Amino acid sequence: MKIKKKEPWNISENEVTPQELFENRRSFLKLGAASLIAGSSIVEALAKDEIPVANLKYIKDKNIDNLKLNTYDQITSYNNFYEFTTSKEKVKTLSDTLDTNNWKIQIDGLVEKTITLDFDDLLKKFALEERIYRFRCVEGWSMVVPWIGFTLADLIKYLKPLSSAKYIRFETLVDKKMFPDQNRGVLSSISYPYVEGLRMDEAMNDLSLIAVGLYGSSMPKQNGAPIRLVVPWKYGFKSIKSISKISFLDKEPLNTWQKANSREYGFYANVNPNVDHPRWSQAKERVLGKFFKQKTLMFNGYEEEVAHLYKGMDLTRYI
Numbered sequence: 001m002k003i004k005k006k007e008p009w010n011i012s013e014n015e016v017t018p019q020e021l022f023e024n025r026r027s028f029l030k031l032g033a034a035s036l037i038a039g040s041s042i043v044e045a046l047a048k049d050e051i052p053v054a055n056l057k058y059i060k061d062k063n064i065d066n067l068k069l070n071t072y073d074q075i076t077s078y079n080n081f082y083e084f085t086t087s088k089e090k091v092k093t094l095s096d097t098l099d100t101n102n103w104k105i106q107i108d109g110l111v112e113k114t115i116t117l118d119f120d121d122l123l124k125k126f127a128l129e130e131r132i133y134r135f136r137c138v139e140g141w142s143m144v145v146p147w148i149g150f151t152l153a154d155l156i157k158y159l160k161p162l163s164s165a166k167y168i169r170f171e172t173l174v175d176k177k178m179f180p181d182q183n184r185g186v187l188s189s190i191s192y193p194y195v196e197g198l199r200m201d202e203a204m205n206d207l208s209l210i211a212v213g214l215y216g217s218s219m220p221k222q223n224g225a226p227i228r229l230v231v232p233w234k235y236g237f238k239s240i241k242s243i244s245k246i247s248f249l250d251k252e253p254l255n256t257w258q259k260a261n262s263r264e265y266g267f268y269a270n271v272n273p274n275v276d277h278p279r280w281s282q283a284k285e286r287v288l289g290k291f292f293k294q295k296t297l298m299f300n301g302y303e304e305e306v307a308h309l310y311k312g313m314d315l316t317r318y319i
């Protein structure tokens with residue numbers, strides 16, 4: 001990524017360490033220090049007491065692209081999580097039934113050992129880092145999120161897949177008590193478990209993240225607690241939530257949305273402003289909280305990091 005030189009007076013909210021702010025939130029606010037960096041979304045959210053106390057230790061993202069974060073409230077109040085509801089505004093309250101205690105992740109397929117991982121143990125094995133990423137939904141809205149997690153590449157190296165593994169497949173837990181819509185099937189066009197996948201070289205790219213939190217604290221239920229995938233150069237539906245199974249395969253897995261409607265959704269789902277969705281344009285996007293639309297960037301702004309993965313591929317065909 002390009003390094004941008006910044007003037008000393010032009011300090012963005014992202015250069016204020018969220019963790020330090022959270023840990024000292026009371027004294028910080030008492031001192032009235034918030035006014036010194038007025039306009040900062042972190043400080044605004046803190047003042048409204050909306051962000052849970054940071055419980056994760058992580059290395060901070062330097063945010064060299066100077067992305068403006070969406071607020072905690074925006075990120076956690078407008079969600080797609082069909083296992084609960086098709087209403088973006090209701091996910092926040094309906095996801096209360098998700099119980100992340102004793103969360104397990106089954107590992108199988110073309111791998112040295114087929115094992116079941118315990119989420120709490122897994123968390124201790126990796127150093128966490130913050131990744132401030134653009135996140136673009138295929139529906140035309142977007143946001144900027146300070147995720148906390150570790151690279152999928154690190155997890156894959158730890159799991160030791162066989163050389164015959166060419167793809168990785170993820171599944172969300174099926175539990176009709178926790179995920180009421182798996183029972184009712186309100187959105188009957190998609191079947192459960194929710195499935196997603198990546199080609200192995202995509203999975204090993206340094207941008208592919210296993211996220212366990214955001215804004216310094218554990219992943220909110222509505223955003224895919226306790227552990228989800230984040231692939232910032234692809235449409236949001238690739239970023240599968242509440243992962244309970246990871247499989248290594250030699251063939252391309254059939255992901256949920258391609259299974260539901262292969263004319264509209266493919267396996268790759270790379271953000272591409274030049275290839276429209278059959279029902280809407282992908283040229284522009286509305287950032288949550290903003291009125292005017294902005295231009296969508298090729299590979300969601302991560303062209304430098306990922307374009308080489310698709311060299312020679314016809315991107316109008318591989319949607």
Ligand code: MTE
Pocket residue numbers: 075078079080081082083137138172194222223224235236237238239240241242
């Ligand atoms: N994962 C599961 N298991 N179920 C879902 O319905 N929705 C996807 C993706 N991951 C979804 C999912 C879609 S369509 C999007 S846009 C993102 O999650 C939304 O993530 P967010 O709610 O954290 O913004």
